[in-house]
Amino acid sequence: MTTTTSSDYTLTLKQPKPYQVIQRYGYDPMKSYANHPGGPLSGQGTVIISGNISCSLEMAQLEARTVLMQDAYGEAVDWMKMEVEWRASTFQTTLKVPAGGWYRLELRLTDKSGDIMIESSVEPIGVGEVFVIAGQSYAENCNDEYLQIQDPEGRISCYDSIAGDWRIAHDPQPGVRIRDIHDTRLKGTIWPAAMNHLLPLLRVPIGMVNVAVSSTASRQWMPGERLYRQLLHAGKSVGDFRALLWQQGESDVIEATPTDVYISRLIAIKTELERQWEHSFLWMPAKSTLHPEVYSKPLEEGWIREAIHELWDTAGFAPGPDTDILGGIGIHRAVTANSQHFTLLGQQQAGMLWCISIWNMLQRI
Structure with missing residues (x-):
């Protein structure tokens, strides 16, 4: 688990874990070669993101992105607003990520005015x-x-x-x-x-x-x-x-x-x-x-x-x-x-x- 604490909040990230690899899907060997138009089709994976946040979640918005780490394969995903399943202070959501890695997964929770309440990350992860x-x-x-x-x-x-x-x-x-x-x-x-x-x-x-x-x-x-x-x-x-x-x-x-x-x-x-x-x-x-x-x-x-x-x-x-x-x-x-x-x-x-x-x-x- 990865736990981040700010002055007002604590976020504990349970999944994914450092060095975790998620199985990709959509890989097509006929279209994965270097000169395929638009680039090789290597597939993607669904990353399950779950954890706990010690705060009131009314009107809060969870966002996530991936960042390419050193010499990584794949393609980064920019900040996305997540559809989250909340159960009290526990959350779970999923993010589709192109096959590749290592990535750093970054999360941030914002309030209704867009101000960041707390940020967290886990690295490395791969698809x-x-x-x-x-x-x-x-x-x-x-x-x-x-x-x-x-x-x-x-x-x-x-x-x-x-x-x-x-x-x-x-x-x-x-x-x-x-x-x-x-x-x-x-x-x-x-x-x-x-x-x-x-x-x-x-x-x-x-x-x-x-x-x-x-x-x-x-x-x-x-x-x-x-x-x-x-x-x-x-x-x-x-x-x-x-x-x-x-x-x-x-x-x-x-x-x-x-x-x-x-x-x-x-x-x-x-x-x-x-x-x-x-x-x-x-x-x-x-x-x-x-x-x-x-x-x-x-x-x-x-x-x-x-x-x-x-x-x-x-x-x-x-x-x-x-x-x-x-x-x-x-x-x-x-x-x-x-x-x-x-x-x-x-x-x-x-x-x-x-x-x-x-x-x-x-x-x-």
Whole structure:
């Protein structure tokens, strides 16, 4: 929350939050190129603005604008008079903002004569692409190296679904299993690498919320299970998002889950999430079955790979990457007892594969 106090009033801004990314809509890949007449059509987003004001609101007018921050993408919105829903001293309104950022959102409350009663702001915020991430260890903080966001302005952020805060998405990622980011058990992920590649292509901020948990099978993500509830909560917290990125399959290889069972589970999870979220979403599963330092099960790996391949052709799903091609032990995959996932090179190349898959998905919307 951001609280501003003047001599007579106090304004507490609850939404949006610093580093928050709002999902854009209206993006048309056919019209987003540099020389499109009138400029690239990158879309826009609806920013929810809410908070409290400690004053009488009779005849008061709330106004809002956005200001482009350093090296920002997008287009600023000049002062606009807002239509506000008031409940006692609590307010909520929405502002349509062109895709881009970072922006600084500025608010001011004026009286009936136009004099400013109080002003406030929050920064940075962005309108761009938001992704929910789930799965098991290759998606979590279990890989060899901490990766950093390379954009000087930090326009790739992550949401902590428990603390309720956004921050620049340097590793380790906030998750649901280990709460202390200084815990020495935490390692790196593949996601900064993926989004570092993707950001200059999209030219809009990127937001992520990661609820992956290592050593989990698809059955543990079914409706009613703890992991399902955590995923449900994460999706509700960020609102609309572009896609669910799913890096999982190794535990189902160990459990010898049949192809048809794996398919039916993911469809059941998706159906119930859409019912409870009250909106549809795109699910992008990776072919992630290889865990060479733990097992070699070509038959069972094939069952899960076939399930994911069939899901790629199922309505509501889209192809993620085939990270099983990164098979070199000691090259892409680590070999020691304390390091059993992607090496630095593996993280970087898995991130590149995810970037390609997301980019291809966005070209087909």
